[in-house]
Amino acid sequence: MRELELYFGPQHMGMVGNFSITLKVEGDRILQAISNPGYLHRGFEKLMEYRTWIQNFPIVCRMNVVEPDSMEMIYAMGVEKLAGLEVPERAHYLRSVYLELARVGSHLFGLWAYSNMLGFDTVAQWAMYHRDLVLDLFEELTGGRVYHIYIWPGGVRRDFPKGFKDKIVSALHSIGGCVPDYNNTFFENRLFYDRAKGIGKISQKEAMELGAAGQVLRATGMKYDIRKIQPYAAYDKVDWEVPIREEGDAYSRILVIRDEMIESVHMIFKLLDVMPEGPVYHRIPNPFKWTIPRGDAYVRIESSRGELGLYLVSDGGDKPYRAHFRTPSYPHGLIILERLLKGASVADVGNIMISLYVVAPEIDR
């Protein structure tokens, strides 16, 4: 059979995000897949070198549109570590609740993408509706639907508005109440099971070798979660479990996502119960004069897609000298995707890509 070169994306019904894969195919079988990122490259880290420490807050969150919140968090953590800023106790809890809400929203978006891709339209509609409920919460809390700019060095930007706790609880209850429906129509649906089981299988050893993290690694049976390993915010203040699966295929990855979402909802309830009162913000120095001592720092958190790291360098000036993000989609989208696509069928490209939870802007930056 003749070997063909197939351009998959960026304008393609099976592609989520502005990403492209060049496939060398023979019939339906993929001989080689080459990730072709860069459609969303804005040179973020270069732009950050032109902006002062505080001016970078509105811009870092733009790096990942699906879950901007973890980007805010990691930059705030990096700045706090370099500058030695203190964060009030309550702000830690607010940050955790906020990040977990973001995780729920992000996973629901992933669920929309996955179910939409595989043709489970009902689930896609639900997931997007439920994500909108989370976005309404964000709008109430931060004033922005998508880009929130809420986490600030030294705390958070505003406290909870009045009655916000009840709104979180009722929104999460209406999402949680739909979990049996999700299970029936999607996760435990035979059609979906057959479609996803055994697809894009990766062993734990290979995943480790290729630098995987997040769901990709947890679906192979390793409880690797930065929130547990190196707790930040208020993740060590409540009990919670790291959900894992053993099989390492697309199906187990999506189940890990589902279990994480449920775990996040429980965690938010627990955090809301034990949240202390008090100030939420320690004022940062005057933004026009704020300089951070020379030095470098590496911080990492668990975003909804895996390990998110930031290597931040200051030369003692009022702007970062260099910032470099280790985004979770980077190894997933550029190495593991290429590996898993090799030998797969063309019909499974989107399936595998979304199960790896590849978010294109995060790779390109």
Next chain:
Amino acid sequence: MNKEFKQELESIFRDITVNITDDVTPVIAAAKPQILAILRFLKDKGYGHLAMISCVDWLKEAQFELVYLVSAYLKGDNEEPGQEKITILLKTRIDRDNAELPTAIPVFENAEPYEREIHELFGIHFTGHPRLLPLFLEREYKIPPFRKDFDSREYVKEVFDKIPFVEDKE
């Protein structure tokens, strides 16, 4: 990261400095030829996760600083508990002119896209890398854009701002 590990490192490799300022991010500074050996050593010691490779352009010193961030995965029988909390920063400095470095792919396979990115954005050549092709960029830049002497604002003025609007002919 404890003292014994530091001593072990310093006994095996000459001319390296190990700086333990905080518990979680020890810094190892080493010369270029030793990098691969140290990476291999660290991998054998359980630091099997190359989180990323970063590059800093120190224009005043006319050097690039390559930073390999290596951490550990969880293990069933953890030899050294708490190892997974540590991210080692392995740093090396190379000259800015004709910057060249051996590739780390033989040790860590996932070094590939990171090195490709650094090649594209900083113009550092990695010897032995199988595909140093463009990753992100479409246009060609005389100076790789992430170098400090590339002025993005100036570039925008030079290139994009000079393109005229298309107005309807009257």
Next chain:
Amino acid sequence: MDRNQIKKWLESPGKMGHKYSLWAVYFCTGCGIIEIPPVITSRWDAERFGVLPAPSPRQANLFLITGYVSVKTLKAIIKTYEQMPEPKYTVGFGSCPINGGMYWDSYNTIKHLDKYIPIDGWIAGCMPRPEAIFIAVTHLWTLIDKGMAKGYVKYRENYGRYRENQEKALGKLEWPRLFPIKDENE
């Protein structure tokens, strides 16, 4: 349906037809795309406005440029735009395509999208909310009614200059010209 509407249907059925069935190209050009799924799903339901995503640009007449446009994406956008059949309408989302937005000093994003392809309407915001997208659709209807959404005509007539701008930003384009270039001095 009021009398005015009937009259319009009788006078120009083609215009009314494509006005109320806008098929959007399925292309995630920038971060504004994150508000498209809510718009096309149950909560906001863009189908009430006759807007649905089309799988291929060949069957679409609405191009939503959702946010910033990097140089590499611009190439894809031009390719996609030129594939769309006429009449076709473009809507720019948010600050970035208008004047660069956040990325005004980035070396790899396009600052004024209307230098490269014609845009019929712009939506303010970063990013625009779903509501704003609906209002934009109603504004587009008005523009189509009044015959003001003529971006595709402008593109055809000024193709030479558009192509020139495109090549300034992207280098030599490898695909052939869409229209024969008229002599500018005529």
Next chain:
Amino acid sequence: MKKGNIFSPFKAIRHLFRKPKTLKYPFEPKEPARRYRGFHLNDWDACTGCGNCADICPNGAIIMVEIPEIKPEPGKKNQRPKLDYGRCCFCGLCVDICPPGALSLTGDYFHIHFDTKTFSFIPGDEKSDPEHFVDPQNYSLLKASLSHRKKNFPGFSPDIEYALFEPERVPMPQVEPEERSLSFIEQVLGYSEKEARAEAARCLECKLCEEACPAHLKISDYIKAIYLGEPEESLRKIYEDNPIPAICGRICMKHCEAACSLSVRGEALSIRWLKRFVADTVRDYQKALQQKPAPSTGKKLAIIGAGPGGLSMAYFSALKGHHVTVFDSLPGGGGMLRVGPPLYRLPIEAIDKDVNYIKSLGVEFRFNATVGKNISFGDILKQYDAVYLGIGMTMSRSTKVRNSEKCILALNFLERNKIREKVNVGKKVVVIGGGNVAMDVARESIRLQHIQHPGEEVVTSAVSLEDWDIMPANKEEIEEAKEEGIRFNPAWGPKDVLLDDKGNIRGLLCMKVKRVFDDAGRFSPTFYEDQEMILEADTIIEAIGQASDFSFIPKEMFDQLKFTPRRKIQVDEYGMTSLPGVFAGGDIVNTNLDAVTAIADAKIATEGVDHYLSAIPIS
């Protein structure tokens, strides 16, 4: 997980019978959240035009445009922000940095247009831009745009708790009132380096203060130098415009702090104390400043009066290379500042520090030389190429009520206390006047009482025509006087000084004041004749104002000297009076009557003198 039943998805069918979740937009509009970050709103009355929003914007979306309709005033520029929604990212940094809290974001977010030019606009509010804001009942979503916005539609609004600037100043260490009223030690201790840097860090560099300062000091530059830990550099910046920082750092009337944009919602930056910090920290001015006068021009300038104006004139002219001689009747420099401000506010050492530096530039000082007595004005005019009059106001006015000659005049009182032996005061002192000088007098008096009558009950009361709201003294000054135990009797006017049989003062008869100013705003007090009060007193001090002493000028020259309607010497734009070669500045020219305005006058006159001297041949 097991393979599910093939029929289990059909359980979702029950959702068919539920109420649809779709929002019927736009027929049922959904309100944005209370904190929504929509379009900008700017309260033009509150906006100071400081431009901090433009500075903080990461995208360059805000530029400041000049609005010709607005008149600039101290603390307010005639600039307003212009937004570009082709750049804005709606992050709200501009809202959080806005010092007066004028900028906010509203719930509006619709602007759809085919023309990109409409995306940049100057935000106003309902008051300044009424035609673009409509009532909620007339508001239509389909028309909504930047020119069709809903009234009273709050969104993300400023909150001082979360503001990006620090609204509170670093507290200045001071001697407690109980302690300081017992002696003449300096009340304000001055910032330590750490405190000064923390205070300097509050500056937003909007430069409103520089426009408000009569001498236009480069305030934000020298404060930035303090923040960076470079007091020498800071001193160099100060000396560009002000050669008496140790003096001004203590007694300046701080027009700058009144204009400070931080003062709208918080406390103004302590610009004066920071200047004092620099002057006190730098021990050796000569080493720090490294100034060398220009080559000698051979021209000679005489300056009469070594007050702030005269000192500045001497400094600036000496730098230009002129030979400068300063005449003053006092034994040291400083003029009225040497005798006026009490020791607890302005110690003699601080004055001498500034004067000595000016002396080191080659300026000749002739102290104890009263023009008109020791040397005649005519001689000076003959010997020198130009003369600068910086004589200030050296005579205290008297109330001229009956027996007022028994009272002490304020300036005599202050002068004796400061540079000669202290005045003996009684146990009951009454000070007449409500200005800053009266405050100084009262506060000195209570200190003297505590020193001279230890352990006994002493009273110092102040009587002023003006009520609390129009009292001319600084609020701060009044507060501190109250803390030290001064008893105020506002809105009372003196009628009579009562004497006992031996001719000693027994008390002060006062009348209640009806109003101080007439309808035209002129000073013309009227009284309720029937309301009287007697304040017991053994000492009465009059502090109701000062006048200038021109008696040294020969009559025929004085007649040629032109005055303004407000009895000030008339000068041209170079500071020259109607007498050729005679320049003037300070209290005899301006109506501000303070040191920094005298410096500003001197700066103008320096140019004038330089211009004038370069035109005449070397004698």
